[in-house]
Amino acid sequence: MKRLKQFTKWMKGFLRLYFMAVVILIALQYFRTLTPLFVQHIIDAVLSDQPSALPGFIQDIVAADSIQRQLLLVAIFSVAFTLLRVILFFGHRFLLAHFAENTAYRLRNALYQRLQDLSFTYHSRAETGDLIQRTTTDVETYRVFIGDQLIEVLRMIFLITFAVIQMSRMESTLTIISMAVAPIIFFSAFIYFTFVKRVFKRVEEAEGTMTTTLQENVTGIRVVKAFANETFEIDKFDNTSKTFRDENQRLINLMAYYWSLSDFLIFIQFCLTASFGIYFTVQGRMGPGEYIAFLAYVGMIVWPLRQMGRIIGDFGKTTVALDRIDEIINQQSEHEDDAQDTPPITGHIEFDKVTFQFDDDDKPLLKNVSFTIDRGETVAIVGKTGSGKSTLINLLIRLLENQEGRILFDGQDIKTINKRHLRKHVGIILQEPFLYSKTVYENIGIMNKRADKDKVFNAASIARVHEDIINFEAGYETMVGERGVTLSGGQKQRVAIARMLLDDKPVLVFDDSLSAVDTETDIQIRRALNSYWKNTTVILITHRIITAKEADKIIVLDEGEIIEYGTHASLLEQNGMYAELWDIQSSLLRSTVAPEKEVG
Numbered sequence: 165m166k167r168l169k170q171f172t173k174w175m176k177g178f179l180r181l182y183f184m185a186v187v188i189l190i191a192l193q194y195f196r197t198l199t200p201l202f203v204q205h206i207i208d209a210v211l212s213d214q215p216s217a218l219p220g221f222i223q224d225i226v227a228a229d230s231i232q233r234q235l236l237l238v239a240i241f242s243v244a245f246t247l248l249r250v251i252l253f254f255g256h257r258f259l260l261a262h263f264a265e266n267t268a269y270r271l272r273n274a275l276y277q278r279l280q281d282l283s284f285t286y287h288s289r290a291e292t293g294d295l296i297q298r299t300t301t302d303v304e305t306y307r308v309f310i311g312d313q314l315i316e317v318l319r320m321i322f323l324i325t326f327a328v329i330q331m332s333r334m335e336s337t338l339t340i341i342s343m344a345v346a347p348i349i350f351f352s353a354f355i356y357f358t359f360v361k362r363v364f365k366r367v368e369e370a371e372g373t374m375t376t377t378l379q380e381n382v383t384g385i386r387v388v389k390a391f392a393n394e395t396f397e398i399d400k401f402d403n404t405s406k407t408f409r410d411e412n413q414r415l416i417n418l419m420a421y422y423w424s425l426s427d428f429l430i431f432i433q434f435c436l437t438a439s440f441g442i443y444f445t446v447q448g449r450m451g452p453g454e455y456i457a458f459l460a461y462v463g464m465i466v467w468p469l470r471q472m473g474r475i476i477g478d479f480g481k482t483t484v485a486l487d488r489i490d491e492i493i494n495q496q497s498e499h500e501d502d503a504q505d506t507p508p509i510t511g512h513i514e515f516d517k518v519t520f521q522f523d524d525d526d527k528p529l530l531k532n533v534s535f536t537i538d539r540g541e542t543v544a545i546v547g548k549t550g551s552g553k554s555t556l557i558n559l560l561i562r563l564l565e566n567q568e569g570r571i572l573f574d575g576q577d578i579k580t581i582n583k584r585h586l587r588k589h590v591g592i593i594l595q596e597p598f599l600y601s602k603t604v605y606e607n608i609g610i611m612n613k614r615a616d617k618d619k620v621f622n623a624a625s626i627a628r629v630h631e632d633i634i635n636f637e638a639g640y641e642t643m644v645g646e647r648g649v650t651l652s653g654g655q656k657q658r659v660a661i662a663r664m665l666l667d668d669k670p671v672l673v674f675d676d677s678l679s680a681v682d683t684e685t686d687i688q689i690r691r692a693l694n695s696y697w698k699n700t701t702v703i704l705i706t707h708r709i710i711t712a713k714e715a716d717k718i719i720v721l722d723e724g725e726i727i728e729y730g731t732h733a734s735l736l737e738q739n740g741m742y743a744e745l746w747d748i749q750s751s752l753l754r755s756t757v758a759p760e761k762e763v764g
């Protein structure tokens with residue numbers, strides 16, 4: 165019952181299309197089993213004067229006086245029937261395609277939507293490739309099953325039923341004889357395909373491994389070439405390709421055994437029907453027309469029987485796909501039960517004794533973190549790598565939830581603020597920003613579709629990337645990403661900053677987002693930004709003390725605790741970790757800058 169619900173959940177509203185398709189299917193199968201009757205009629209009409217087995221309404225018209233007229237009428241009926249079948253078949257396929265495609269469309273979108281709503285924690289654990297496979301291949305498996313395979317089973321059931329009815333009207337003993345081998349054909353197909361599923365799976369896995377190898381190689385081709393590692397890579401691919409070939413060959417061999425064996429079974433069935441049929445005809449228990457029609461029925465049924473065994477064997481594959489899909493669908497959305505409050509956010513932030521620990525850790529990462537940022541202030545956070553800086557930001561926008569303490573925006577606990585609302589007011593620029601496979605222009609303008617050319621150029625100028633862009637051959641129309649020029653790390657970071665400039669947010673976070681830009685440009689950009697955003701609260705995470713120096717306040721984080729907190733001058737006086745870092749970095753800067761000055 166649960167399975168049925170899982171199976172039909174996505175079909176709601178489209179099921180009547182399916183029922184209509186099934187009704188047409190029944191008519192189609194009935195008409196199909198009438199065709200041998202026409203042949204039978206012709207033969208019997210020519211050879212003997214046995215009464216025809218045609219349905220009454222046709223019989224009345226066809227039973228004309230001369231053989232010629234009878235033949236002509238039968239021919240006209242046959243053509244008319246075939247035409248009718250063609251039209252019905254078209255309608256049948258049309259309805260089915262409509263049904264299956266729409267169901268799959270709905271399912272795919274539901275999955276995609278759920279992926280958007282899943283928590284940051286879920287996504288950081290899930291594998292990208294696996295998620296993609298579930299939204300594409302698994303949905304496709306389901307679509308093929310409901311659109312093609314299931315109907316095929318129904319088609320067979322109706323076809324066999326109608327054929328057996330017609331056959332038993334002619335000669336019941338021969339019907340039993342001719343159906344004797346059918347269950348064997350069906351079950352052997354079923355058992356065989358259940359068995360061979362494992363081999364199918366191995367072929368799929370081998371193909372997966374091969375694709376992954378290929379994909380990794382193409383993505384990392386720069387590294388491969390830089391390390392002159394081509395021979396090794398070619399060997400690696402050769403191995404995976406070989407495995408794929410061997411597994412595939414094994415499968416093809418197994419299939420060949422099966423097809424020949426089942427052909428043999430079908431042949432036996434034919435022989436039985438033919439021999440007994442002749443015997444019965446000679447005995448006069450049936451007419452020659454009936455005999456021919458009988459053989460036609462057997463031919464109609466036997467070939468698809470093994471297909472049916474295969475499809476039923478495939479049912480398992482569909483349930484596995486649906487289970488994998490449901491695993492995502494049944495995950496709780498991070499917006500379910502979320503707070504509804506959407507207060508105005510101006511940019512006053514307070515951390516009050518915040519403690520946070522990852523589920524799989526044994527001790528907290530952030531311990532008792534407290535600080536306040538006023539509206540329009542710039543606060544720098546410095547600290548060793550892994551000290552918890554990015555985690556702090558993830559807590560700020562509720563990508564993660566703190567376990568102890570409170571985080572407040574304008575005095576209100578963020579746990580009582582709607583997540584989407586909160587995130588709309590905080591802009592984050594990451595160290596490795598994500599750019600779309602679009603032009604540079606579109607990438608900058610993506611947050612604010614209404615921004616005109618001047619605004620985009622201005623934003624790019626403030627972010628000190630305008631000059632770089634106009635020097636590209638295609639200028640602002642340069643494609644970013646796979647198909648076009650790949651921007652340098654620093655250019656990407658600056659494009660991301662320009663993008664953020666077009667979007668007016670009260671709080672901005674730079675998570676090490678100028679790390680790939682030289683110190684000089686970094687400071688230039690920071691100063692330009694400071695005058696641009698007078699009322700914007702800025703949180704600046706950086707490893708560069710010279711950048712941090714310009715902030716109103718500086719937080720020094722070490723192993724999840726704030727060890728120093730104050731202005732540049734006051735921190736230098738404290739003579740702690742900050743002063744130490746300052747000493748190292750400023751002397752480094754002097755030693756690299758000084759020689760240049762001498763030359764100049």
Ligand SMILES: Nc1ncnc2c1ncn2[C@@H]1O[C@H](COP(=O)(O)OP(=O)(O)OP(=O)(O)O)[C@@H](O)[C@H]1O
Pocket residue numbers: 288522524525529547548549550551552553554555556676
């Ligand atoms: N999902 C997670 N589960 C468990 N531990 C995690 C998870 N995400 C990050 N960590 C750990 O938390 C610690 C702090 O990570 P975080 O990204 O906050 O550091 P960071 O200060 O931003 O470092 P960096 O300067 O290198 O960016 C790291 O040791 C990291 O391995």
Ligand SMILES: [Mg+2]
Pocket residue numbers: 553554555675676
């Ligand atoms: Mg970080």
